[in-house]
Amino acid sequence: MANLVEIRNLKVEAKTDSGRTVEIIRDVSFDIAEGEIVALIGESGSGKTTIALTLMGHTRPGCRFSGGAVNLAGHDMAALPQKRLAALRGTEVAYVPQSAAAAFNPAQKIMDQVIEVVRIHDLMPVEEARERAIDLFRALALPNPETIGARYPHQVSGGQLQRLSAAMALIGDPKLVIFDEPTTALDVTTQIEVLRAFKSVMKKGGLAGVYVSHDLAVVAQIADRIVVLRGGEIQEIGTTAQILSSPAHPYTKQLVGAFEPSLRVAPEPMERATRQPLLEVHNLSAGYGPIQPNGLPLALALKSVDIRLEPGRNLGIIGESGCGKSTLARAIAGILPPVGGHIIFDGKQLTPNARHRQREELRKLQIVFQFADTALNPTKSIADILSRPLVFYHDMPRLEREARIDQLLDMVHLPRSAKYRRPAELSGGQKQRINLARALAAEPKLILCDEITSALDTVVAAAIIDLLKELQRELDLSYIFISHDLSVVRAICDEIAVMYAGEKIEQISPTDFGGAGGHPYSRLLSSSVPKLNPGWLDSLEQDPELVRAFSKR
């Protein structure tokens, strides 16, 4: 088979804000055969999207080609002038972006946007293009293929929009389609449907593709070969089976290893009867918007939720976006005062609003957020950030405080010199460690972790999970760990509470999760998590009734 794409010694450089030039892609070479799907995998900043964009002859603002060639069906995309590139884009190579919601114009009907490529290149009459679009909608398993084009982007779901953006890419009959993390923003149950649609369309048309992702399990389902990237360099290229079963490069091994974190070894269940629960939540309801005449807020996000947590144990809360799991954390912390129910923490009932809680009660319950960078004040040094809870809760004198900050930084495995820095000078994983250290500074009994690893790369997230486990062994701590990622929750929690549409569906142990005895939604969720096995997607069979009942696609 002839090579459709040949990338040879590609170099891309970028200008930093301070005017320095850095090489972000260093000497990358690989091929894509016709009809082959190649995945580019790596952590954020590894250059995977930059490489994918060079296939369209595009570099992001501030970047430029500094060497090498990108041959696509006989054209050197790195050297062609803009006008020639414009003629190739949409007809030879097409792009499916990460966020379909941002890629569609909210003021235009979907059909007009899907067939725009055809109009720009004048490929076929509009009527024919519409028919072709409807065929594509059907091939992508979209509901109501005849009429969906008449809707506006906000009238369809996220998963549908992502498939529609694939239709937009495919309508010009390109030879190569670039998928840039197309399922990253989707829920796991939705992701399956989208992946299936992509895979069947690509295989049917014999199209070549580049699939950019950080998720090895997703890539395993769709790609023929995998290119592992780090720091703008290729670490390893191999077939999907080879990368997964026998990774050669240490970094690939780390990546594959991070995917399967070890299950938590639960502490010995002590005489349960004698231990009073650390946290008990009864009938908790909370929501957003003005209070209605019936005493409930306009949008009720949390409907009568009960949870119970014993000291030293960890509770995982899992569910898809919009199920109310973050609202639960905010309601417990008193940031969003609940409208109903009560919270008993450490033997005392807490007032709904954090403002009216005792300082000592606040101290024992700390919260850590998903986005590490917005949770740290950019104008303060790390020492200032960490010393505030020490002053606020413990009234610690200066010298003692200094020693304690060093100790906290040691605890989260950061160098002591980090205290002189500002948040912007730290990486994402380091910032999340500072957030943890700030929570630990209060000497809490319970830490609410709201998706704390979701914004981090796989390897970094695995390290944070290990750190959490280690801290728990050393300090008398409990976690409520909120996540949409089942493998993360399984790795750290003794119990899992499953949430759906604002309600807790069940609370079971991780080993029983997804088992036959559990709630059907838990089973669906459990079976939807991609596995590293390349044949997983094809062999996956889900009860269509169940899927229809619980997914909002």
Added chain:
Amino acid sequence: MAPFALSPKKLGYRFNVVGIVGLTIILLWALAAIFAPLLTPYPIGEIVDYDYFGPMSAKFFMGTDYLGRDIFSRILMGARYTVGISLAAVTIACVTGVALGMSAAVAGGWFDACLSRFLDALNSIPSKLFGLVVVAAVGSSIPVLILTLAVIYTPGAYRFSRALAVNINTMDYVTVARARGEKTGYLIRSEILPNILGPVLADLGLRFVFIVLLLSGLSFLGLGVQPPNADWGALVRENIGGLPFGAAAVIFPSIAIASLTISVNLLIDNLPQKIRDRSA
């Protein structure tokens, strides 16, 4: 702030060249304002030249005005009014406006609603008209002028800082501080203010220029600084008749106003990276 956090880097408030130029001119004018009585070659009200609109000469450094008074002396004394009144007014306006704006953003609810509507109402009165009414009713004195100018420019500063603070208020680090149990005072002072300081200072520079111009306008109407004293705006206005003759008496007060307002903005736009970064 803990003293040990003062790393050597933190002390490095480095201005760039343009910033230094701006700062130097402002400092020169400030010095001129302070030492004006010692520097003036002639008493400001005294007619020293037999000719009006006299040219620049060795005797009269910047020429003479429409009555034959020495312009150089009048500009030096005018600096006291222009720089002093404007600076005091802009400081009062920005400090109250920013403090109220941040409080409104953090407190929200009825406090925010009442304050915003009240200041909107104040904003709806044309500034010149408001100045005229107040000065006409109470009489013109320097404290009245300063307060009037401050009141006129407070709603703008309030609106601006409230808009910025509302954005910062939704950041997770403010939520974390709230969950920690921090009081409103701490939230405003320590979490929000440092993050809006850059734009607020830039706004202060702009507002300063507006105040200089409004003060000149009031002086022209006879409601500002009273003769024989004059601020720079008044100097331009009273000598405007000399423009067809190319009189130095019009040019130099204009240059004085321009040099001050431009250098204030040069300084603000080129504040040390350390301060500007805070709002990035």
